[in-house]
Amino acid sequence: MTNSVSPFIFEGLPVRGFLVQMKDTWAEILTRRRTNPDTGEYPQSVRALLGEMTAAAVLLQSNIKFDGALILQIWGDGPLKVAVVEVQPDLRVRATAKVIGQVLEGAALSQMINQNHGGRCSITYDPQSRRPGQQPYQGVVPLEDDDGVSFERLSDILEHYMRRSEQLDTTMVLGADDSSCAGLLIQRMPIKGQDNLGGKQIEFEEDALDQNEDYKRISILTASLSVQELLNLSSDQILHRLYWEEKLAHLSLDGQQNLTPHFGCTCSRARVGAMIQNLGIEEAQSILSEREDIDVSCDFCGTNYKFDAVDTAQLFNSQNPQPPIPGVVH
Ligand SMILES: [Zn+2]
Numbered sequence: 148m149t150n151s152v153s154p155f156i157f158e159g160l161p162v163r164g165f166l167v168q169m170k171d172t173w174a175e176i177l178t179r180r181r182t183n184p185d186t187g188e189y190p191q192s193v194r195a196l197l198g199e200m201t202a203a204a205v206l207l208q209s210n211i212k213f214d215g216a217l218i219l220q221i222w223g224d225g226p227l228k229v230a231v232v233e234v235q236p237d238l239r240v241r242a243t244a245k246v247i248g249q250v251l252e253g254a255a256l257s258q259m260i261n262q263n264h265g266g267r268c269s270i271t272y273d274p275q276s277r278r279p280g281q282q283p284y285q286g287v288v289p290l291e292d293d294d295g296v297s298f299e300r301l302s303d304i305l306e307h308y309m310r311r312s313e314q315l316d317t318t319m320v321l322g323a324d325d326s327s328c329a330g331l332l333i334q335r336m337p338i339k340g341q342d343n344l345g346g347k348q349i350e351f352e353e354d355a356l357d358q359n360e361d362y363k364r365i366s367i368l369t370a371s372l373s374v375q376e377l378l379n380l381s382s383d384q385i386l387h388r389l390y391w392e393e394k395l396a397h398l399s400l401d402g403q404q405n406l407t408p409h410f411g412c413t414c415s416r417a418r419v420g421a422m423i424q425n426l427g428i429e430e431a432q433s434i435l436s437e438r439e440d441i442d443v444s445c446d447f448c449g450t451n452y453k454f455d456a457v458d459t460a461q462l463f464n465s466q467n468p469q470p471p472i473p474g475v476v477h
């Protein structure tokens with residue numbers, strides 16, 4: 148197992164699934180963080196959550212096949228301020244988290260990010276070619292159920308999100324350790340307009356949440372997968388172990404055999420330059436009056452960009468200024 152996404156459907160049933168397993172991609176994200184002298188490595192509980200988020204974001208992007216970046220983000224109150232994973236349509240992945248204060252060994256999700264019920268989870272779909280004025284689509288849910296009880300698993304948060312935002316029954320198993328991260332997603336597809344049912348007549352009520360018996364059976368099978376199995380067995384072993392009594396058909400992602408998750412950052416010197424232009428010449432000069440360079444490190448990949456007085460002057464003399472890109476100068 149290196150990095151792979153396996154899509155599959157249950158023949159004749161309105162249920163489909165995706166299994167993702169990542170080793171190299173996840174290792175690269177952790178290594179870049181660990182070797183960044185400005186930050187050092189994440190606490191163990193943050194590594195575990197960010198790994199699950201990375202697997203989940205690849206599953207969600209594979210599921211929706213969105214022509215743009217999918218951004219899964221959790222933020223709130225507690226020492227973990229924010230955790231973000233971004234997945235491009237070609238499954239290029241980057242992830243980062245910001246920790247202020249101490250995260251205890253084995254800290255629960257709510258201790259890290261939902262101590263006073265201020266935690267939120269969002270999924271953002273940012274189209275590749277955004278029209279002027281067009282905003283990215285974003286859905287937001289709290290990190291607790293309708294009775295105010297905090298979720299302690301990312302999978303519970305995302306299942307809740309899918310029920311609320313998409314009206315879709317979804318079951319997820321997610322796991323991460325320091326060498327791999329992985330996830331299994333099962334979703335009930337809306338029956339209308341689906342063509343894999345082979346003309347089978349299905350009562351309309353089965354199209355509502357919690358009504359489809361086939362989905363319920365497959366969901367119970369799915370939830371029986373342990374995190375150990377998810378992280379250590381091959382995709383074929385997992386699917387056979389869970390669904391050997393079902394009629395499973397393997398698919399390829401959009402026919403693209405080589406579509407595999409891989410690490411990649413979208414930062415560049417030009418983008419950082421645009422960010423400095425966006426600050427304005429006065430702010431830029433004020434930074435340069437206190438230090439030699441405007442020094443910006445990418446939170447996702449650790450790449451450091453330095454702009455000295457000459458570089459900065461060139462930015463503001465440029466005849467073709469870059470469009471502003473939001474961001475933070477450290
Ligand atoms: Zn970067």
